[in-house]
Amino acid sequence: MSDLFLSALASGLMLGGFYAAVTLGLTLAFGYLNVVNIAHPAFVLLGSYAVYGVNARWGVDPVLAGAGLAPLFFVLGVAVYSLYQASFEAREDESLRGLAFFFGLMFLIEVGLILSYGVDYRLVSAPYIGPTVALGAVLLPTRMLVPFLVALAMVWALQLYLARTFTGRAIRAVAQDQQALRLVAADPVRIKRLAFGIAIATACIAGALLVVIGPVEPSMGRAYIGRVFAIVVLGGMGSAGGTLLAALVLGLAESITSTYYGPSWSPAVAFGFLLFALAVRPAGLLGR
Amino acid sequence: MRTRTYVALAAGLVLAALAATRVVGNDYYFFAGYVVLQYVVLATAWNILGGYTGYVNFGSAAFFAIGAYTTIALIRLAEVPLYLSIPAAGVVCGLIGLAAGYLTLRLRGVYFAIATLALAIVLETFVANWDFVGGATGSIVMRPKEAPLFDSYVKFLFCVMAALAVAAVSVARYLETSRLGRGLAAIRDDEQAAECSGVPTLRLKLLSATLSGALMGLAGAPFPYYVTYVDPPSAFNLDYAVNAVAMPMVGGTQTWLGPVVGALLLGTLQQVATVTISSELNLLIVGLVLVGFVILAPEGIVGQVRRVLARRRR
Numbered sequence: 012m013s014d015l016f017l018s019a020l021a022s023g024l025m026l027g028g029f030y031a032a033v034t035l036g037l038t039l040a041f042g043y044l045n046v047v048n049i050a051h052p053a054f055v056l057l058g059s060y061a062v063y064g065v066n067a068r069w070g071v072d073p074v075l076a077g078a079g080l081a082p083l084f085f086v087l088g089v090a091v092y093s094l095y096q097a098s099f100e101a102r103e104d105e106s107l108r109g110l111a112f113f114f115g116l117m118f119l120i121e122v123g124l125i126l127s128y129g130v131d132y133r134l135v136s137a138p139y140i141g142p143t144v145a146l147g148a149v150l151l152p153t154r155m156l157v158p159f160l161v162a163l164a165m166v167w168a169l170q171l172y173l174a175r176t177f178t179g180r181a182i183r184a185v186a187q188d189q190q191a192l193r194l195v196a197a198d199p200v201r202i203k204r205l206a207f208g209i210a211i212a213t214a215c216i217a218g219a220l221l222v223v224i225g226p227v228e229p230s231m232g233r234a235y236i237g238r239v240f241a242i243v244v245l246g247g248m249g250s251a252g253g254t255l256l257a258a259l260v261l262g263l264a265e266s267i268t269s270t271y272y273g274p275s276w277s278p279a280v281a282f283g284f285l286l287f288a289l290a291v292r293p294a295g296l297l298g299r
Numbered sequence: 300m301r302t303r304t305y306v307a308l309a310a311g312l313v314l315a316a317l318a319a320t321r322v323v324g325n326d327y328y329f330f331a332g333y334v335v336l337q338y339v340v341l342a343t344a345w346n347i348l349g350g351y352t353g354y355v356n357f358g359s360a361a362f363f364a365i366g367a368y369t370t371i372a373l374i375r376l377a378e379v380p381l382y383l384s385i386p387a388a389g390v391v392c393g394l395i396g397l398a399a400g401y402l403t404l405r406l407r408g409v410y411f412a413i414a415t416l417a418l419a420i421v422l423e424t425f426v427a428n429w430d431f432v433g434g435a436t437g438s439i440v441m442r443p444k445e446a447p448l449f450d451s452y453v454k455f456l457f458c459v460m461a462a463l464a465v466a467a468v469s470v471a472r473y474l475e476t477s478r479l480g481r482g483l484a485a486i487r488d489d490e491q492a493a494e495c496s497g498v499p500t501l502r503l504k505l506l507s508a509t510l511s512g513a514l515m516g517l518a519g520a521p522f523p524y525y526v527t528y529v530d531p532p533s534a535f536n537l538d539y540a541v542n543a544v545a546m547p548m549v550g551g552t553q554t555w556l557g558p559v560v561g562a563l564l565l566g567t568l569q570q571v572a573t574v575t576i577s578s579e580l581n582l583l584i585v586g587l588v589l590v591g592f593v594i595l596a597p598e599g600i601v602g603q604v605r606r607v608l609a610r611r612r613r
Contacts, residue, residue, distance in 0.1 A: 047409045049357070051417065098594040108593045110355045110412050111544055115589040118541050122583045225392055234535065237417030282421040286402055288408055
């Protein structure tokens with residue numbers, strides 16, 4: 012195998028890991044709670060700008076800043092879900108108007124970022140942005156390696172949380188049978204609020220990873236909508252492991268396309284994936 | 300509204316538009332009016348699928364842009380005039396709507412919505428990589444100095460868009476009152492029940508996806524002549540997608556009048572705000588109005604007014 016192919020492979024894996032981090036929150040919201048949060052990439056970008064603000068002012072490490080800001084995003088997520096629940100789910104009117112709500116929210120976040128930061132690219136500084144690690148003939152930039160490792164840790168932590176804790180299991184139960192959840196004295200709405208809070212908190216950390224990988228500008232989120240939904244659907248709608256696998260596959264496909272056909276074609280890959288996922292395997296790669 | 304009254308009103312509006320081009324001298328009003336009428340077409344087209352059938356299309360900007368790019372491609376190919384490129388844009392966008400619908404309308408509604416979002420990005424990628432129509436750098440279209448019977452080309456475009464708006468609203472009104480419209484409403488209310496009572500749901504959904512896409516393409520076809528410079532970010536602008544969703548939501552999605560009211564209100568508001576405040580801030584207003592209406596007045600203006608009238612009558 013040529014070195015070109017090997018390095019495409021390596022950077023595809025790194026990219027895929029990062030995509031998993033971006034998608035995890037949507038796996039929770041869409042896969043488990045059935046909340047079609049198309050504003051998720053916008054929340055990721057909001058996270059990037061929050062991290063950028065902290066990093067530019069106090070020089071805090073971006074990943075640490077992302078983790079530090081995550082509780083704030085958790086509160087934001089709880090607030091957004093409470094509003095959504097009261098306005099749409101309680102009225103059983105979530106499909107049309109609920110979608111329009113999140114679409115409006117996405118637009119508001121984007122315009123808000125443009126109004127407060129302008130359309131220029133913003134970047135952060137950290138010691139691992141710049142150097143590379145050599146792995147045989149393949150050069151791995153550490154600004155890709157660090158997000159990849161953080162993403163793996165996020166997937167692992169979420170998987171553990173969902174499998175081992177009471178609230179984690181309750182989140183999985185909400186997806187299956189709300190009535191049964193009531194019978195064990197857990198309030199489905201409270202569990203969903205918690206889960207949506209966690210989802211938006213992961214968006215903040217993913218935002219930190221995004222701004223580590225490269226400079227950000229407010230409308231970047233749009234390119235991620237096709238990607239994240241393709242990954243959730245392909246990953247089987249509700250499993251952290253499936254999300255990681257699907258994200259790695261998409262990352263590899265995009266990296267190979269952009270190596271051999273040029274980077275301007277890579278957004279089309281995600282759409283092809285999405286259509287494939289919807290048309291051929293709506294149950295996902297690891298689906299039942 | 301009775302059909303005879305409607306036809307008289309529609310004809311009256313077109314005549315009024317024509318008369319206005321004789322009386323009003325300032326071209327600015329026609330520049331602004333063109334945009335508002337363009338939104339009437341877009342909002343009405345969106346509502347045919349979104350409001351009547353309940354399938355949300357977030358990719359209106361893509362259909363609009365493909366309509367505009369059809370015009371550009373035809374100009375590059377053989378200097379095709381506007382009156383031929385408008386129907387061509389309708390056909391192309393109708394086919395795209397049909398194809399997108401065929402792939403995703405069999406699945407749950409949310410998947411269609413997500414697919415339209417992704418479709419917008421992919422079509423933009425293709426156009427940005429297609430050098431024949433200018434690629435990422437965009438392309439310039441020469442606007443003729445004047446059109447026959449009109450003293451400026453903008454006035455001519457304004458009348459073209461007025462005719463398109465009346466045509467789009469008439470199609471929507473026909474759909475709503477016909478048997479087809481009742482089938483679409485049945486799909487929106489309960490797709491399974493509709494299927495069980497013999498409504499050909501997939502065929503109806505495909506029909507409305509095709510019609511909706513075609514009308515959006517019509518709205519985009521004169522765009523290159525209006526702006527004279529088109530590049531992918533301006534044609535695929537998210538503003539069109541947001542407005543196409545927001546206007547019917549604000550006006551009311553159940554009737555043909557809703558999108559018209561929403562487009563006239565929000566469209567005019569934006570034109571005024573762009574002049575008096577700033578263009579970024581007026582987008583913020585659209586977003587806030589959309590979210591506010593969706594939460595507080597789910598039936599839109601027309602729905603609320605109807606409810607008040609019904610209560611008073613009792």
